[in-house]
Amino acid sequence: MTVPVTKNDVVTVDIVGLTHEGEGVGRADGFTLFIQGALPGERVRAKVLKVKKQYGYAKMQELMTASPDRTDAPCPIFKQCGGCQLQHMSYAAQLRWKRQHVVDNLVRIGKLDVAGEGAGGAAEVDAGEAKERLGGVVVHPTIGMDEPWRYRNKASVPMGMGPVAAETIGAAGASQLIGGFYASNSHRIIDMDQCMIQHEHNDDVVRVVKQIGRELGITVYNEETNRGLLRHVMTRVGFVTGEVMVVLITNGYRIPQLDTWIARIREALPQVKSIVQNINMRTTNVIFGDETKTLWGSDVIYDELDGIRFAISARSFYQVNPSQTIALYGKTVEYAQLTGTENVIDAYCGIGTISLFLARRAGHVYGVEIVPEAIEDAKRNAQLNEIGNADFEAGAAEVVIPRWCKEGIVPDVIVVDPPRKGCDPALLETILAMKPQRVVYVSCNPSTLARDLRVLEDGGFKTVEVQPVDMFPHTSHVECVASLIYKGLE
Numbered sequence: 001m002t003v004p005v006t007k008n009d010v011v012t013v014d015i016v017g018l019t020h021e022g023e024g025v026g027r028a029d030g031f032t033l034f035i036q037g038a039l040p041g042e043r044v045r046a047k048v049l050k051v052k053k054q055y056g057y058a059k060m061q062e063l064m065t066a067s068p069d070r071t072d073a074p075c076p077i078f079k080q081c082g083g084c085q086l087q088h089m090s091y092a093a094q095l096r097w098k099r100q101h102v103v104d105n106l107v108r109i110g111k112l113d114v115a116g117e118g119a120g121g122a123a124e125v126d127a128g129e130a131k132e133r134l135g136g137v138v139v140h141p142t143i144g145m146d147e148p149w150r151y152r153n154k155a156s157v158p159m160g161m162g163p164v165a166a167e168t169i170g171a172a173g174a175s176q177l178i179g180g181f182y183a184s185n186s187h188r189i190i191d192m193d194q195c196m197i198q199h200e201h202n203d204d205v206v207r208v209v210k211q212i213g214r215e216l217g218i219t220v221y222n223e224e225t226n227r228g229l230l231r232h233v234m235t236r237v238g239f240v241t242g243e244v245m246v247v248l249i250t251n252g253y254r255i256p257q258l259d260t261w262i263a264r265i266r267e268a269l270p271q272v273k274s275i276v277q278n279i280n281m282r283t284t285n286v287i288f289g290d291e292t293k294t295l296w297g298s299d300v301i302y303d304e305l306d307g308i309r310f311a312i313s314a315r316s317f318y319q320v321n322p323s324q325t326i327a328l329y330g331k332t333v334e335y336a337q338l339t340g341t342e343n344v345i346d347a348y349c350g351i352g353t354i355s356l357f358l359a360r361r362a363g364h365v366y367g368v369e370i371v372p373e374a375i376e377d378a379k380r381n382a383q384l385n386e387i388g389n390a391d392f393e394a395g396a397a398e399v400v401i402p403r404w405c406k407e408g409i410v411p412d413v414i415v416v417d418p419p420r421k422g423c424d425p426a427l428l429e430t431i432l433a434m435k436p437q438r439v440v441y442v443s444c445n446p447s448t449l450a451r452d453l454r455v456l457e458d459g460g461f462k463t464v465e466v467q468p469v470d471m472f473p474h475t476s477h478v479e480c481v482a483s484l485i486y487k488g489l490e
Helices: 091-108 127-133 200-216 258-268 322-336 353-359 372-384 397-406 425-434 446-458
Strands: 010-018 024-028 031-035 043-051 055-065 154-162 176-179 230-237 244-250 272-279 291-297 301-305 308-312 343-347 364-369 390-394 413-416 438-443 461-469 479-486
Touching (some): 010 031, 024 043, 024 055, 091 461, 154 200, 176 200, 200 230, 200 244, 258 272, 258 291, 301 322, 308 353, 308 372, 322 353, 322 413, 322 438, 322 461, 322 479, 343 353, 353 364, 353 372, 353 390, 364 372, 364 397, 372 390, 397 425, 413 425, 425 446, 446 461, 446 479
Parallel strands (some): 031 055, 244 272, 343 364, 343 413, 364 390, 413 438
Antiparallel strands (some): 010 043, 024 031, 043 055, 272 291, 301 308, 461 479
16 A cells, blocks of 8 residues: 655645644544644645654644634743643543543454444443443543642652753753653653643642752753652642652762752741652663652641542652542542441552541441552551541452452452553453443553453443543543442343
8 A cells, every 4th residue: 555645745634633742643644644733524734754654643734724723822831831731722622532532442452332422422321220230331521630730749850961951940041950751752851930721839849849850959860861860859748638748769879968958948838748769770761660768748738529638749650630539539438338237358459548448338347459568558547537447458459359359358349450551450350250230440541441441341331421530731641430330130
């Protein structure tokens, strides 16, 4: 087959969709081109940058016909920074697209029948009715935010050398220590002093740490040479408590003028309760190393979700959007259909966030997580909230859960919240063997969710409904909660 375009061609392209990374999907003489910044329904003139056998990449040069969903991105570095992908799309359109993205994955990868598709939309189909007839999966409208800005409680910012942000006073001149998010599809740092999706305290920390580093002459990590000290700055903030943690991730143990660092951070940022160092001397893109030590203050900061208090350490997994986390976990509890007597197993329990939400309604909750430090956090969080009906154990879920079953712990409900790669196949086999009444699947990746739902469906479960939740406004990511029941209960 002859490819109808070549590199450097300027072509007219009709945009028909978006990729999972938020790029426009266009057609030029039937050939697929991915174009960053283009929206469905638009016609653009674009220059072809790269051509492969079945698709290529192009750069938009002219917007010929604009989508009614197009809006002005308020962030001044939106086009350079790779942190957000959809600021140029109206928020209502983002929510619609995210639901459709979930539907497309369920149909294409999961081979699932989505109720109402092609007949008025799945949102019009009642979930209770779907459960009764075991018909198509109901995919609800995406739960969005009233104010979809400044929602992130955590920032992990790479440090490097380069030109500083344009708004920085005295920015002109030679290369300096900078920090910001990477440009799209690169490791080129775009320096920034403000991110519109971060809590303001996170901005404050990054700005102060950069300024101190410049004044003290701190070296920054170079990926090519594996030399230089400061790799990343991570900051966490408790939305309810206002407490802040600063984590300096370093390529070595010794931080020059450490006492000055600590004094300057404390003076500039009185809300800081914890200053931590993480040592990562490996040649890797992974942010954290294995060793963490507290330089000043507490080992943890505290925050609350729906009245439950959590201690959060430097490496704890804790959802980044607190208000949407409450919506997500609330839907998880709703789908578990708890009456107060059930045994619930929470696989991938992390620091116990979902477990403690479930424990308020369940008979007993058993959490399992492969990271021992997270299990210690979970136990501490249960004690912190005086919740006595939740137990936690470190280990692989596919090993621990069958042993629990042999010990007489038979789950009525299993909740899973795996990483982006989805559930371990052995865990899926364990769930199929145990046949709980219900499974609640929390997912941050619609494609692996769809893949795993197919396995569970083939093993005797029925996916009843899926609720997308917009945890990450203005990005292409979407979180979901799926409700499944065992078909033997119909």
